[in-house]
Amino acid sequence: MIAAKPFDFPYDGNLEAQKTALIVIDLQEDFLSTTGYFARQGYDPAPLRAILPAVNRLIAACREAGVQIIHTRQGYRGDLADMTPYEKWRRKRSGLEGTTALLRSSPGFQIVPELDVRPEDVIVDKTCNGAFTYTDFEHVLRAQGITHLLFSGCTTDVCVHTTLREACDRNFQCLTISDACASGDQYAHEAALHMVTVENGIFGALTDTAAVLEGLKKLGPSAK
Amino acid sequence: MIAAKPFDFPYDGNLEAQKTALIVIDLQEDFLSTTGYFARQGYDPAPLRAILPAVNRLIAACREAGVQIIHTRQGYRGDLADMTPYEKWRRKRSGLEGTTALLRSSPGFQIVPELDVRPEDVIVDKTCNGAFTYTDFEHVLRAQGITHLLFSGCTTDVCVHTTLREACDRNFQCLTISDACASGDQYAHEAALHMVTVENGIFGALTDTAAVLEGLKKLGPSAK
Amino acid sequence: MIAAKPFDFPYDGNLEAQKTALIVIDLQEDFLSTTGYFARQGYDPAPLRAILPAVNRLIAACREAGVQIIHTRQGYRGDLADMTPYEKWRRKRSGLEGTTALLRSSPGFQIVPELDVRPEDVIVDKTCNGAFTYTDFEHVLRAQGITHLLFSGCTTDVCVHTTLREACDRNFQCLTISDACASGDQYAHEAALHMVTVENGIFGALTDTAAVLEGLKKLGPSAK
Amino acid sequence: MIAAKPFDFPYDGNLEAQKTALIVIDLQEDFLSTTGYFARQGYDPAPLRAILPAVNRLIAACREAGVQIIHTRQGYRGDLADMTPYEKWRRKRSGLEGTTALLRSSPGFQIVPELDVRPEDVIVDKTCNGAFTYTDFEHVLRAQGITHLLFSGCTTDVCVHTTLREACDRNFQCLTISDACASGDQYAHEAALHMVTVENGIFGALTDTAAVLEGLKKLGPSAK
Numbered sequence: 001m002i003a004a005k006p007f008d009f010p011y012d013g014n015l016e017a018q019k020t021a022l023i024v025i026d027l028q029e030d031f032l033s034t035t036g037y038f039a040r041q042g043y044d045p046a047p048l049r050a051i052l053p054a055v056n057r058l059i060a061a062c063r064e065a066g067v068q069i070i071h072t073r074q075g076y077r078g079d080l081a082d083m084t085p086y087e088k089w090r091r092k093r094s095g096l097e098g099t100t101a102l103l104r105s106s107p108g109f110q111i112v113p114e115l116d117v118r119p120e121d122v123i124v125d126k127t128c129n130g131a132f133t134y135t136d137f138e139h140v141l142r143a144q145g146i147t148h149l150l151f152s153g154c155t156t157d158v159c160v161h162t163t164l165r166e167a168c169d170r171n172f173q174c175l176t177i178s179d180a181c182a183s184g185d186q187y188a189h190e191a192a193l194h195m196v197t198v199e200n201g202i203f204g205a206l207t208d209t210a211a212v213l214e215g216l217k218k219l220g221p222s223a224k
Numbered sequence: 225m226i227a228a229k230p231f232d233f234p235y236d237g238n239l240e241a242q243k244t245a246l247i248v249i250d251l252q253e254d255f256l257s258t259t260g261y262f263a264r265q266g267y268d269p270a271p272l273r274a275i276l277p278a279v280n281r282l283i284a285a286c287r288e289a290g291v292q293i294i295h296t297r298q299g300y301r302g303d304l305a306d307m308t309p310y311e312k313w314r315r316k317r318s319g320l321e322g323t324t325a326l327l328r329s330s331p332g333f334q335i336v337p338e339l340d341v342r343p344e345d346v347i348v349d350k351t352c353n354g355a356f357t358y359t360d361f362e363h364v365l366r367a368q369g370i371t372h373l374l375f376s377g378c379t380t381d382v383c384v385h386t387t388l389r390e391a392c393d394r395n396f397q398c399l400t401i402s403d404a405c406a407s408g409d410q411y412a413h414e415a416a417l418h419m420v421t422v423e424n425g426i427f428g429a430l431t432d433t434a435a436v437l438e439g440l441k442k443l444g445p446s447a448k
Numbered sequence: 449m450i451a452a453k454p455f456d457f458p459y460d461g462n463l464e465a466q467k468t469a470l471i472v473i474d475l476q477e478d479f480l481s482t483t484g485y486f487a488r489q490g491y492d493p494a495p496l497r498a499i500l501p502a503v504n505r506l507i508a509a510c511r512e513a514g515v516q517i518i519h520t521r522q523g524y525r526g527d528l529a530d531m532t533p534y535e536k537w538r539r540k541r542s543g544l545e546g547t548t549a550l551l552r553s554s555p556g557f558q559i560v561p562e563l564d565v566r567p568e569d570v571i572v573d574k575t576c577n578g579a580f581t582y583t584d585f586e587h588v589l590r591a592q593g594i595t596h597l598l599f600s601g602c603t604t605d606v607c608v609h610t611t612l613r614e615a616c617d618r619n620f621q622c623l624t625i626s627d628a629c630a631s632g633d634q635y636a637h638e639a640a641l642h643m644v645t646v647e648n649g650i651f652g653a654l655t656d657t658a659a660v661l662e663g664l665k666k667l668g669p670s671a672k
Numbered sequence: 673m674i675a676a677k678p679f680d681f682p683y684d685g686n687l688e689a690q691k692t693a694l695i696v697i698d699l700q701e702d703f704l705s706t707t708g709y710f711a712r713q714g715y716d717p718a719p720l721r722a723i724l725p726a727v728n729r730l731i732a733a734c735r736e737a738g739v740q741i742i743h744t745r746q747g748y749r750g751d752l753a754d755m756t757p758y759e760k761w762r763r764k765r766s767g768l769e770g771t772t773a774l775l776r777s778s779p780g781f782q783i784v785p786e787l788d789v790r791p792e793d794v795i796v797d798k799t800c801n802g803a804f805t806y807t808d809f810e811h812v813l814r815a816q817g818i819t820h821l822l823f824s825g826c827t828t829d830v831c832v833h834t835t836l837r838e839a840c841d842r843n844f845q846c847l848t849i850s851d852a853c854a855s856g857d858q859y860a861h862e863a864a865l866h867m868v869t870v871e872n873g874i875f876g877a878l879t880d881t882a883a884v885l886e887g888l889k890k891l892g893p894s895a896k
Contacts, residue, residue: 128393169352191415576841617800639863
């Protein structure tokens with residue numbers, strides 16, 4: 001059980017490591033580096049870099065407990081087959097035309113080296129903001145019997161929230177970890193965290209890294 | 225063309241009535257009445273009622289121009305086959321156990337009579353916050369060749385935003401109409417509108433009712 | 449455990465009533481009556497009617513064991529919002545223009561009265577051949593914790609097989625009941641049953657009504 | 673226009689290269705080589721190899737006309753994250769345990785070198801039989817404005833037919849090319865082709881390579 005608001009997670013008290021996954025959204029160079037997509041859009045990536053220690057602590061605790069780690073990466077296919085004329089227009093308008101921003105074939109697509117990624121982690125590549133849309137994310141979760149998701153990553157208001165909303169609609173039990181999520185827009189970040197809790201937890205529960213670490217410790221080490 | 229931020233809608237200037245739909249999200253008794261689900265959750269439905277005149281003006285203008293009107297309704301199946309143990313627990317926790325809140329079989333499921341609904345409108349019933357999930361909403365849009373969506377309804381931060389995010393990920397061109405959307409939580413409402421425009425319009429464009437009416441007027445009456 | 453080919457069902461021997469559903473596909477007037485859609489297409493509905501006793505025996509045994517019954521119904525929305533120009537053309541070509549064939553608003557859409565349908569059964573309406581596409585079928589199955597599906601209904605080669613294929617791809621455990629499925633095209637019916645078993649059971653296992661009844665009997669009556 | 677049964681393709685006579693794609697299903701070593709997955713399952717890959725000249729002729733004609741080529745490849749993720757206990761059991765039962773059959777990380781996953789694959793082709797990797805399920809196939813088709821699909825590849829009764837059925841349910845216009853599809857089971861292959869045409873073309877139209885080449889020639893070379 002993990003202390004959370006508006007209710008502890010999971011609601012029935014049955015936290016099981018093998019049914020739980022830590023979702024780490026889009027902690028890629030394109031969002032965190034000072035020369036990537038996000039910085040080129042005019043955002044300061046500093047708040048995104050600031051969560052890395054918390055996310056790494058969560059990853060370590062999840063590995064110890066036997067909780068699956070799943071990273072997502074955002075980017076267009078290398079062949080650009082999934083980029084629409086509208087998206088090309090938006091890239092041009094944002095001064096990204098001719099750059100490799102958000103292309104899977106570019107270095108900016110890689111997860112930042114500061115993050116503890118290992119071969120036993122699952123990586124899901126996506127073009128959309130929502131990790132469930134046009135990917136095998138749900139397929140992997142169902143295949144592994146995963147029903148409980150812990151959310152971290154960036155940005156809180158865009159890709160984290162879209163994926164969180166999709167997960168809730170598919171009846172996954174969801175917990176958002178406030179200080180393990182970040183955005184370049186502090187107002188949007190805080191509002192996105194607030195939205196989790198409206199209507200008595202419409203998008204599940206909200207907690208922080210310390211509470212997750214405390215809850216995972218009680219599970220004990222993985223028998224695996 | 226409809227004046228909007230951060231860019232006019234649609235981006236290429238080609239507004240076509242028969243490819244456009246006005247989406248009216250969940251303007252049901254359960255959200256707008258003083259005795260429905262939303263009021264029981266502790267929210268004041270007054271801001272939701274306040275948008276009805278604007279939405280009716282939009283509906284009238286869309287009918288005139290030949291733009292399809294699509295209403296959504298939120299609610300569990302009459303047989304409760306889609307309600308999980310978690311959702312039953314949440315209902316109990318919110319004091320909704322034994323009530324008919326959000327059940328398709330109840331009067332609260334109906335669209336409020338003040339709204340101009342006609343037989344030629346399409347109605348999509350959904351259990352999820354997102355109208356694309358586990359419904360025929362996308363099927364209807366694609367069948368009719370609709371590619372451009374104008375968003376109105378409630379609540380801005382939950383069902384409007386979830387559906388908007390799903391629509392963007394499926395490459396529909398999206399316009400959110402600020403004063404034709406509402407929430408019981410003013411902070412969440414305003415933040416949700418702001419989020420549309422981050423990253424230079426990550427969820428499309430944002431405008432108001434007057435601008436939509438102006439843009440539709442330029443289209444002229446429907447030839448249909 | 450139910451005796452089946454190329455392997456008994458389910459593969460691990462753990463048949464649990466509350467995780468299992470009997471899927472009854474499209475046993476509607478439009479397919480089974482002598483004046484419905486199917487007969488107008490030139491097919492003899494007699495083979496479809498012939499399975500009704502077997503399906504009713506399965507339904508009775510499933511009720512006794514506590515296995516959920518889920519019926520599907522095929523038909524276009526009453527407002528025709530999901531009918532494409534191509535489908536209108538096909539209807540005209542088949543002499544169905546102006547008829548109510550396959551419309552949800554028509555009597556032909558109803559399940560035949562000979563079938564034992566009860567209020568506690570779930571009914572899923574669909575426009576597509578596959579029951580998973582643009583419906584809440586998967587939502588209901590997941591919400592109820594159903595992972596094992598027993599297939600019956602019509603037609604074997606079209607709607608049963610499309611839904612079966614969708615179910616296998618979503619990792620449901622699937623059993624097709626040969627003499628509880630039927631088609632107006634005997635060659636297509638037999639070939640569809642054969643296809644279940646290619647590649648050592650690519651679409652799960654194949655059995656008959658007697659074996660299902662035998663397997664359900666061993667479960668004992670539902671404790672519910 | 674391409675001559676086909678039970679009606680010419682497309683139904684309205686408007687064949688447009690830029691709205692059309694040639695879908696080439698799973699012509700991989702695992703299916704076509706004498707040591708791959710399919711041969712290990714006891715099937716003779718000779719009929720699959722036999723269609724390669726026809727598929728290459730189609731590819732050449734499509735390139736000339738400006739029709740997009742899309743290949744699919746079947747296989748589990750390299751990390752096996754999408755393989756269920758049931759699938760592991762099925763592999764063991766088929767003597768595939770410990771082999772690299774159908775793994776994306778293995779040489780058997782590659783498209784056979786005899787096939788004319790070029791960098792401008794799109795490749796979609798899938799775990800399911802249906803290319804639409806848990807992949808970005810539909811995303812790519814919609815992004816490129818592709819509405820008409822020409823089907824080739826293997827096996828006719830499993831992956832071609834599952835993808836064809838999904839495409840029809842999503843209202844793509846579909847044409848199956850009989851002598852550019854193959855299966856290791858001749859009865860299943862022929863029955864699958866027959867099934868396309870039941871109910872006056874329930875899964876679209878059926879033709880052969882010569883008719884497609886003739887139809888594409890009339891389009892003239894691509895202006896691109």
